[in-house]
């Protein structure tokens with residue numbers, strides 16, 4: 146099994162100008178809810194990887 150790579154995929158980006166950290170699900174595991182573990186910023190944008198998978202339906 147090789148799920149490590151997927152877990153490490155950067156899915157969110159912190160919009161804090163002084164931070165701009167790219168966060169993987171692993172990074173978000175370390176914090177409560179969704180916020181930047183580096184600067185504590187709560188505004189993250191979801192990044193769109195080219196090969197985005199559709200999960201669930203709307």
Ligand SMILES: [Zn+2]
Nearest residue numbers: 159164181184
């Ligand atoms: Zn940040």
